[in-house]
Amino acid sequence: MSSLSPIQIPSRLPLLLTHEGVLLPGSTMRTSVDSARNLQLVRSRLLKGTSLQSTILGVIPNTPDPASDAQDLPPLHRIGTAALAVQVVGSNWPKPHYTLLITGLCRFQIVQVIKEKPYPVAKVEQLDWLEEFPNTCKTREELGELSEQFYKYAVQLVEMLDMSVPAVAKLRRLLDSLPREALPDILTSIIRTSNKEKLQILDAVSLEERFKMTIPLLVRQIEGLKLLQKTRKHKQDDDKRVIAIRPIRRITHIPGTLEDEDEDEDNDDIVMLEKKIRTSSMPDQAHKVCVKEIKRLKKMPQSMPEYALTRNYLELMVELPWNKSTTDRLDIRAARILLDNDHYAMEKLKKRVLEYLAVRQLKNNLKGPILCFVGPPGVGKTSVGRSVAKTLGREFHRIALGGVCDQSDIRGHRRTYVGSMPGRIINGLKTVGVNNPVFLLDEVDKLGKSLQGDPAAALLEVLDPEQNHNFTDHYLNVAFDLSQVLFIATANTTATIPPALLDRMEIIQVPGYTQEEKIEIAHRHLIPKQLEQHGLTPQQIQIPQVTTLDIITRYTREAGVRSLDRKLGAICRAVAVKVAEGQHREARLDRPDVAEGEGYREHIVEDTKPESISDTTDLALPPEMPILIDFHALKDILGPPMYEMEVSERLSQPGVAIGLAWTPLGGEIMFVEASRMDGEGQLTLTGQLGDVMKESAHLAISWLRSNAKKYHLTNGRWN
Numbered sequence: 001m002s003s004l005s006p007i008q009i010p011s012r013l014p015l016l017l018t019h020e021g022v023l024l025p026g027s028t029m030r031t032s033v034d035s036a037r038n039l040q041l042v043r044s045r046l047l048k049g050t051s052l053q054s055t056i057l058g059v060i061p062n063t064p065d066p067a068s069d070a071q072d073l074p075p076l077h078r079i080g081t082a083a084l085a086v087q088v089v090g091s092n093w094p095k096p097h098y099t100l101l102i103t104g105l106c107r108f109q110i111v112q113v114i115k116e117k118p119y120p121v122a123k124v125e126q127l128d129w130l131e132e133f134p135n136t137c138k139t140r141e142e143l144g145e146l147s148e149q150f151y152k153y154a155v156q157l158v159e160m161l162d163m164s165v166p167a168v169a170k171l172r173r174l175l176d177s178l179p180r181e182a183l184p185d186i187l188t189s190i191i192r193t194s195n196k197e198k199l200q201i202l203d204a205v206s207l208e209e210r211f212k213m214t215i216p217l218l219v220r221q222i223e224g225l226k227l228l229q230k231t232r233k234h235k236q237d238d239d240k241r242v243i244a245i246r247p248i249r250r251i252t253h254i255p256g257t258l259e260d261e262d263e264d265e266d267n268d269d270i271v272m273l274e275k276k277i278r279t280s281s282m283p284d285q286a287h288k289v290c291v292k293e294i295k296r297l298k299k300m301p302q303s304m305p306e307y308a309l310t311r312n313y314l315e316l317m318v319e320l321p322w323n324k325s326t327t328d329r330l331d332i333r334a335a336r337i338l339l340d341n342d343h344y345a346m347e348k349l350k351k352r353v354l355e356y357l358a359v360r361q362l363k364n365n366l367k368g369p370i371l372c373f374v375g376p377p378g379v380g381k382t383s384v385g386r387s388v389a390k391t392l393g394r395e396f397h398r399i400a401l402g403g404v405c406d407q408s409d410i411r412g413h414r415r416t417y418v419g420s421m422p423g424r425i426i427n428g429l430k431t432v433g434v435n436n437p438v439f440l441l442d443e444v445d446k447l448g449k450s451l452q453g454d455p456a457a458a459l460l461e462v463l464d465p466e467q468n469h470n471f472t473d474h475y476l477n478v479a480f481d482l483s484q485v486l487f488i489a490t491a492n493t494t495a496t497i498p499p500a501l502l503d504r505m506e507i508i509q510v511p512g513y514t515q516e517e518k519i520e521i522a523h524r525h526l527i528p529k530q531l532e533q534h535g536l537t538p539q540q541i542q543i544p545q546v547t548t549l550d551i552i553t554r555y556t557r558e559a560g561v562r563s564l565d566r567k568l569g570a571i572c573r574a575v576a577v578k579v580a581e582g583q584h585r586e587a588r589l590d591r592p593d594v595a596e597g598e599g600y601r602e603h604i605v606e607d608t609k610p611e612s613i614s615d616t617t618d619l620a621l622p623p624e625m626p627i628l629i630d631f632h633a634l635k636d637i638l639g640p641p642m643y644e645m646e647v648s649e650r651l652s653q654p655g656v657a658i659g660l661a662w663t664p665l666g667g668e669i670m671f672v673e674a675s676r677m678d679g680e681g682q683l684t685l686t687g688q689l690g691d692v693m694k695e696s697a698h699l700a701i702s703w704l705r706s707n708a709k710k711y712h713l714t715n716g717r718w719n
């Protein structure tokens with residue numbers, strides 16, 4: 001009998017906590033790593049380490065690792081298996097995780113846990129040395145007998161299997177070439193055993209105990225096999241393969257075999273998945289693909305990386321809402337009321353949306369057009385999209401396209417990629433669970449382009465009503481009908497939207513708001529919303545219209561109302577502090593031990609200045625409700641005004657004219673100032689002007705020169 005060269009493991013090992021499966025020395029296992037501590041271990045030891053030693057881990061079985069590393073380390077199983085990480089595969093789907101291929105080296109025992117974070121490291125004592133039988137005569141003899149008996153059963157079992165299967169033939173050869181003391185571990189991991197049994201074998205540190213415990217497992221397997229062969233005699237030889245080494249998932253219950261709970265669960269999952277595929281209402285083409293994939297999955301050993309990929313794929317396929325939709329409740333009058341309630345002004349936009357909805361009411365399967373709301377930020381494009389979904393009674397999903405520069409973001413990755421995922425459209429459908437949601441494609445003007453393809457081109461297929469009933473995501477590789485989805489796009493400008501994409505959409509301009517409109521929006525929508533978010537009531541805070549106007553003109557400069565909303569939020573926060581402080585003080589003052597009698601109260605009343613929001617002295621009384629936000633309070637909370645109305649001041653100087661400018665963020669006014677000075681008669685332009693502006697300036701001076709006589713401008717002045 002040959003002996004393996006003894007393995008010496010490091011005295012300190014990083015610990016990988018596993019819950020599924022038990023790794024025995026001499027066997028190989030795939031394990032999924034997704035908890036915070038285990039992920040850290042893989043990243044810092046396996047992916048960064050370069051030495052062989054850095055790939056040796058201590059695998060602790062039967063120890064669920066808490067999902068977050070903030071939680072304490074669970075009680076660790078005493079005995080573990082030192083393992084060599086042979087392969088690391090990373091994936092992002094359905095969540096970031098690694099799959100490790102690990103080979104067991106030998107048993108070890110934890111002596112002391114040295115550190116717990118970011119991953120546990122322990123001082124360990126090696127238990128297996130893979131040496132030959134101990135030398136004491138009695139044990140040697142006893143063990144010799146035991147090992148003979150064990151070997152006999154092992155050979156009997158292997159010979160009952162189909163020797164034409166290469167793995168079986170290899171196992172037969174291994175039985176002869178491996179040292180006997182390594183066989184109990186290896187055979188236990190190969191034959192059908194439960195995790196509990198494997199754990200018992202792992203805990204059996206003495207060789208004698210290990211042989212004794214493994215023999216009944218072999219006998220059980222042999223009996224089970226005999227029975228199976230008897231009952232399946234009529235079937236083809238092929239069935240032998242079924243029970244062959246490990247494709248256990250397909251085997252029906254083997255009498256006499258203790259069913260492993262985990263494997264049963266797995267088995268159940270596959271059966272469930274198959275059932276779901278059978279009962280799902282997916283189209284024929286998709287159904288065929290799923291049936292083919294589930295057949296492959298059943299034949300696949302669970303340890304193959306492709307197993308997880310195929311399973312995820314099938315799970316997505318059954319989850320997708322191929323035929324599930326919500327019923328539209330379309331009532332144009334209700335829709336009008338709802339839109340009016342949610343949004344002030346925006347008449348043009350609301351009119352067009354209502355027209356669109358009206359046509360849908362009359363013709364249910366309306367093909368296109370795709371609406372695209374274009375306007376400056378914060379004018380309510382996104383929230384109108386949300387209201388449309390609400391009026392239709394449909395699910396709403398927002399897809400942010402800003403900065404997307406990879407076409408696989410839209411169309412998914414092919415499944416051959418590691419970490420492949422479906423695109424955002426399919427993902428969105430999975431999230432909403434129906435095939436007729438409202439998809440808001442936010443910021444279509446901010447799509448990028450890169451070496452990974454042009455996402456705008458991928459969107460063309462999605463948005464074209466003639467093509468999108470056959471949309472094929474690379475990950476799914478079968479067509480999904482998007483024709484029921486209502487797409488609404490938003491953009492700040494049409495200038496950067498690719499023409500082909502622009503052509504497929506109906507542009508609706510959403511202009512910025514006037515001051516009056518902003519005041520109305522603030523009082524009807526923004527202030528009530530902010531009060532609710534901050535737990536305030538109108539009895540506690542009062543913001544008059546002049547204050548809102550002050551905020552609009554002196555603290556914000558925008559076409560929409562987003563900054564206004566933020567400023568109102570800041571005011572509510574400050575008032576919330578005052579109200580909370582007030583309640584606290586009221587409670588304190590009511591307590592006789594704190595408010596040393598009436599005199600104390602009177603004293604404060606005398607000293608208190610008229611109510612101001614900035615008053616933070618500890619002695620102040622609770623502010624009187626409602627707290628009025630006047631200009632002083634505004635200054636206290638928001639600081640000094642950021643913008644001044646400078647028009648009249650600047651226009652009073654001769655030589656200053658007002659120009660109008662347009663930007664995607666809204667209109668701007670600018671001052672053009674001309675001043676005369678001594679010199680060579682040259683025109684000096686400042687302010688980083690564009691060509692058109694420069695030309696205008698030259699034009700102006702040329703005009704002056706050509707009309708100098710008419711206006712009595714003497715030559716001397718111009719030269």
Ligand SMILES: Nc1ncnc2c1ncn2[C@@H]1O[C@H](COP(=O)(O)OP(=O)(O)OP(=O)(O)O)[C@@H](O)[C@H]1O
Nearest residue numbers: 342343344376377378379380381382383521525561
């Ligand atoms: N007319 C309006 N009536 C009521 N609330 C409005 C109105 N316009 C904008 N709002 C509010 O302003 C906030 C910002 O709106 P929203 O996020 O929809 O802007 P947007 O135009 O989509 O901006 P962006 O282009 O930056 O995405 C929301 O809270 C929205 O409810």
